[in-house]
Amino acid sequence: DGACMSYNRSDEKHPTETPSPRPPRGLHKRPSHTEASAMAGQLSGLSDDLAPGHLPGDTVPYESGTLMAAGARGTPPGISTTTDDDKVMEMMNVKDLVSLTDRSSGLEEQSAIEDARKVWDPKFSLHSHYDCVRSVAFHPTELMMLTASEDATVKLWNLEKQPSGKRNSLPDVDPIHTYRGHRGAVLASAFSSDGLHCFSGGMDGKVRQWHVHSSASDLYKPYEYHRDAGMTLDGHAEAIWDLSVHRVLPLIASASADGTCRIWNWNNGSASNCLVQTLTSATTEGDQTTNNVPTTVDFVHSEPGQVMVGYQSGQAILYDYETGKAVCSFTGIGKSQVNQVACHPTLTFALAGLDDRRIVYLDHRTGQVMFSMLAHLDSVSCLAIDPSGLYMLSGSHDCSLRLWMIESRACIQEMTAHRKKHGEAVLSVAFHPAKGYLASGGADSVAKVFA
Numbered sequence: 001d002g003a004c005m006s007y008n009r010s011d012e013k014h015p016t017e018t019p020s021p022r023p024p025r026g027l028h029k030r031p032s033h034t035e036a037s038a039m040a041g042q043l044s045g046l047s048d049d050l051a052p053g054h055l056p057g058d059t060v061p062y063e064s065g066t067l068m069a070a071g072a073r074g075t076p077p078g079i080s081t082t083t084d085d086d087k088v089m090e091m092m093n094v095k096d097l098v099s100l101t102d103r104s105s106g107l108e109e110q111s112a113i114e115d116a117r118k119v120w121d122p123k124f125s126l127h128s129h130y131d132c133v134r135s136v137a138f139h140p141t142e143l144m145m146l147t148a149s150e151d152a153t154v155k156l157w158n159l160e161k162q163p164s165g166k167r168n169s170l171p172d173v174d175p176i177h178t179y180r181g182h183r184g185a186v187l188a189s190a191f192s193s194d195g196l197h198c199f200s201g202g203m204d205g206k207v208r209q210w211h212v213h214s215s216a217s218d219l220y221k222p223y224e225y226h227r228d229a230g231m232t233l234d235g236h237a238e239a240i241w242d243l244s245v246h247r248v249l250p251l252i253a254s255a256s257a258d259g260t261c262r263i264w265n266w267n268n269g270s271a272s273n274c275l276v277q278t279l280t281s282a283t284t285e286g287d288q289t290t291n292n293v294p295t296t297v298d299f300v301h302s303e304p305g306q307v308m309v310g311y312q313s314g315q316a317i318l319y320d321y322e323t324g325k326a327v328c329s330f331t332g333i334g335k336s337q338v339n340q341v342a343c344h345p346t347l348t349f350a351l352a353g354l355d356d357r358r359i360v361y362l363d364h365r366t367g368q369v370m371f372s373m374l375a376h377l378d379s380v381s382c383l384a385i386d387p388s389g390l391y392m393l394s395g396s397h398d399c400s401l402r403l404w405m406i407e408s409r410a411c412i413q414e415m416t417a418h419r420k421k422h423g424e425a426v427l428s429v430a431f432h433p434a435k436g437y438l439a440s441g442g443a444d445s446v447a448k449v450f451a
Helices: 033-044 086-098 105-116
Strands: 122-126 133-138 144-149 153-158 175-180 186-191 197-202 206-211 229-234 240-245 251-256 260-265 275-280 282-285 288-291 294-299 306-311 316-320 325-329 338-343 349-354 358-363 369-374 380-385 391-396 400-405 410-416 426-431 438-442 447-450
Touching: 133 438, 144 186, 144 197, 144 447, 153 186, 153 197, 186 240, 197 240, 206 240, 251 294, 260 294, 260 306, 294 338, 306 338, 349 380, 358 380, 391 426, 400 426
Parallel strands: 133 186, 133 426, 240 294, 338 380, 380 426
Antiparallel strands: 122 447, 133 144, 144 153, 153 175, 186 197, 197 206, 206 229, 240 251, 251 260, 260 275, 282 288, 294 306, 306 316, 316 325, 338 349, 349 358, 358 369, 380 391, 391 400, 400 410, 426 438, 438 447
């Protein structure tokens, strides 16, 4: 009684270990040096008979309207490309091991997933607005951000300043400047490619140009409108839903509820000479012809002379903005409203977020839908593609942000960012063009920054 009992860890019953998942194809047991040398010798006679080019499972460039992982060039996904001689395929894998080149499909996929496994954590919470934050945009080079809100203001933030806040809460950052001039809600915002100007569009149908203040600006200096305001691009009759700035040229595109999308040259000197092109899309029903209402616009990065417009009717049209004519109209999308289009920075396709919870891949060259996937539990309200072109970020009225790998269409992280208000939640997302930050704006009047 009361004596200490000995404890032997070998007596403890361990739960049965679950078997490890099946390794990807091409990852076999590494042979000994003698076995590898012998197999390499056997392969020397076969090397001339094997077709040159990509090995099975290699990722090849985007072609033929699809993103393909091909063993034979031009073969669609889902069709086997293996030869009838399995021994030849096994010896090819062994030869890869002998030459110490790691080209198997399993390793490539595993490496890509590990690279994407960076966990984005909330870093800043921006609380200065009094109503929904409709748009967020990053400065092209500096760690500065622009937010546009239904409280009729546009705010400029310096995210490099030391934030203040409680230990267990997200730090708050104060805006370094507030732009005022719109009569009504501000729905869209963007920076110029040189970072010296910013733009905003609102319910009043005007696109306003603003001078970007230095990140070292005094927070409490008197407000002077004439030092902030540049040109006012006046031509739309109704609300402006979206803005897009050209990456190289001094051009800005605006999509409006008046049924037009306009291209402006903001460097022409006077507002009267800024309009470059007006793009319209008409629908005929019986004897009536009405203009489709554009909801989103984005310049095509792979083709400098083109712009893509999404419509409330579910259409998406690629235009040549110099001639004003449609290059192609995308088919297969359906009739659900296109809430956001985002063109890939290097390849000839775009992503579109739809009101029916889907994200679709659109091929610029064929005008067809490449892929369609159910992405959220509610409408996909906004999309953004990171500067490398590997990942996309989607926001939805289901209150979540989701980060996706573009090629595999796999969701690698989900973040709950904003609370729902009047049926809306996440309204805008953006990646920083040069730094590892992303941001979102929501119906809860808050903008959040993740790093």
